[in-house]
Amino acid sequence: MELQRLSADATVDQVVDILRTDGAVIVENLVDVELIDQAVAELAPFIDATSMGPDDFTGRQTARTGALIERSAACRELTMNPLVLGTAGELIGNKIQIHLTQTIAIGPGQGAQPVHRDQWAFDMFPFPDDYHVQCNTIWAMTDFTEANGATRVMPGSQSLPNDFGHTHDETVCAEMPKGSVLFYTGKVYHSGGANQTDAVRIAGNITYCASWVRQEENQYLSCSRDIAATLPEDLLRLMGYARGAYALGYIDDLRDPIEVVRPDLGVRGLGDIAATIPKPSR
Numbered sequence: 001m002e003l004q005r006l007s008a009d010a011t012v013d014q015v016v017d018i019l020r021t022d023g024a025v026i027v028e029n030l031v032d033v034e035l036i037d038q039a040v041a042e043l044a045p046f047i048d049a050t051s052m053g054p055d056d057f058t059g060r061q062t063a064r065t066g067a068l069i070e071r072s073a074a075c076r077e078l079t080m081n082p083l084v085l086g087t088a089g090e091l092i093g094n095k096i097q098i099h100l101t102q103t104i105a106i107g108p109g110q111g112a113q114p115v116h117r118d119q120w121a122f123d124m125f126p127f128p129d130d131y132h133v134q135c136n137t138i139w140a141m142t143d144f145t146e147a148n149g150a151t152r153v154m155p156g157s158q159s160l161p162n163d164f165g166h167t168h169d170e171t172v173c174a175e176m177p178k179g180s181v182l183f184y185t186g187k188v189y190h191s192g193g194a195n196q197t198d199a200v201r202i203a204g205n206i207t208y209c210a211s212w213v214r215q216e217e218n219q220y221l222s223c224s225r226d227i228a229a230t231l232p233e234d235l236l237r238l239m240g241y242a243r244g245a246y247a248l249g250y251i252d253d254l255r256d257p258i259e260v261v262r263p264d265l266g267v268r269g270l271g272d273i274a275a276t277i278p279k280p281s282r
């Protein structure tokens with residue numbers, strides 16, 4: 001089964017429909033390459049200073065560089081891409097927040113990563129098949145080719161049992177030009193590919209999760225207060241400077257957490273508890 005591809009004028013409904021059936025979809029050339037080149041230029045000193053992964057899962061020839069909100073204005077724009085936010089909100093069906101931000105720079109000689117599901121990060125919690133706790137993106141920050149380690153995906157694998165038994169023979173390759181994005185759910189089996197070239201493959205991996213779970217990358221500690229104070233309200237809320245539900249994440253005397261970085265933006269009270277009661281299903 002091949003990965004489906006959409007063009008940059010794709011709608012949220014089109015992306016979500018394919019995510020529900022295949023677990024992954026590529027949107028080609030969603031942003032200009034200039035934005036990607038800006039991100040890579042902003043991040044280059046940090047990527048260069050990042051140690052290689054400590055194990056075979058993170059990749060011993062792979063540099064994972066986080067804190068993209070702190071470090072890159074271009075990545076803030078990628079994080080807030082309207083098609084991405086619309087898709088994540090619709091798939092998760094809940095208030096959402098940033099789960100993690102990282103570049104994944106797969107170096108020459110890196111072998112393929114073990115095939116896995118990203119939602120295993122939640123300590124293997126058995127989320128129901130129809131509940132999506134997360135929605136993920138991998139932006140191609142270089143061209144992605146089979147030879148340089150493009151992400152590998154098993155489309156349609158989201159309902160298979162949990163095990164490490166899947167091989168790369170069962171996967172297809174998310175080849176795509178720089179500026180394209182691979183959307184994939186937390187349930188679909190996938191992996192980083194093997195890099196058999198002399199050049200580094202760079203991905204911008206930005207993921208989103210339901211606002212009631214713990215984030216994979218701690219946004220409060222990965223972004224300094226000084227930078228946070230300069231960010232727009234919608235991005236701060238997405239980082240987690242918000243209540244994740246009626247009473248989740250307030251500070252001290254029921255205050256809005258955004259007041260820590262932007263005292264002018266705090267909203268009094270916890271929220272509307274009546275709105276949190278599920279409507280009877282039809």
Ligand SMILES: O=C(O)CCC(=O)C(=O)O
Pocket residue numbers: 104113118138149150151152190191192193203
């Ligand atoms: O680098 C990639 O293409 C995928 C990496 C990945 O799936 C992961 O680290 O969870």
Ligand SMILES: [Fe+2]
Pocket residue numbers: 116117118190191
């Ligand atoms: Fe993954």
